[in-house]
Amino acid sequence: MTATAQTPVVAPVADPAPAAALARRWRLRGWAPPVAVVAAVAALALVPWVVYLGATLPADYTTTNWDGTWQGLDVALALALAATALSSWRRWPSAALWACATGVLMLADAWFDLSISTEGSDRVWSVVCACVEVPVALLVVRHGHRELRRLLHRVTPDMQNPTHAP
Incomplete structure (x- = not known):
């Protein structure tokens, strides 16, 4: 043999x-x-x-399923955060998409928290949460943008010079 x-x-x-x-x-x-x-x-x-x-x-x-609606949004946000963390940790190409989706969900959550909160401690708590959630959302979207640029540069290096026509 x-x-x-x-x-x-x-x-x-x-x-x-x-x-x-x-x-x-x-x-x-x-x-x-x-x-x-x-x-x-x-x-x-x-x-x-x-x-x-x-x-x-x-x-x-007045609506029914109010608790389920908020729980659903928060579960979606938790899953998106987990997917963003995992895909970013492993440097998967999907990290850019997950990060952008997570940022949008975080901004929507902050918007709804602020727009439907009642006067008093509920409003104060919503403002405090938004002061944390909005900057984090913007950082996550920025991360998604950077990951997308990194991915595009890896696939097509000439993307750094948009005037270059191969």
């Missing part, structure tokens, strides 16, 4: 060139990507919706 050297098996890597070429064509033609168009239309559609809600919603509203 003769020993033969085995060649290592290398997993195929997706070529980012087709996606980059497509994005370049959209920019060169002056077209917006479809997601930008959908987001712009949705943002414009929300303006009259917000005005309508402001004019028609009652100032006070």
Whole structure:
């Protein structure tokens, strides 16, 4: 029997060139990507919706499942924080997305805490929590932005020079 050297098996890597070429064509033609168009239309559609809600919603509203609603938001926030911690610790590419989602959930939580708190100690507690939660949320979003830049630089080093067209 003769020993033969085995060649290592290398997993195929997706070529980012087709996606980059497509994005370049959209920019060169002056077209917006479809997601930008959908987001712009949705943002414009929300303006009259917000005005309508402001004019028609009652100032006070009694609801059921109040405790479940808050517990659900806090469970989602705890899971997002855990996912952000784990993915950041392990340097997974998903860390950027988890960090941004976590920051948005933290800002939403602070907003709802402040906007529905009652006078007195409830309001004071909400302000104190927001003074902690909002800066942490901004730091988490900043971390997500840095992770995304790190990931993009690793995949396409020429992203540091946006005027460079390969």
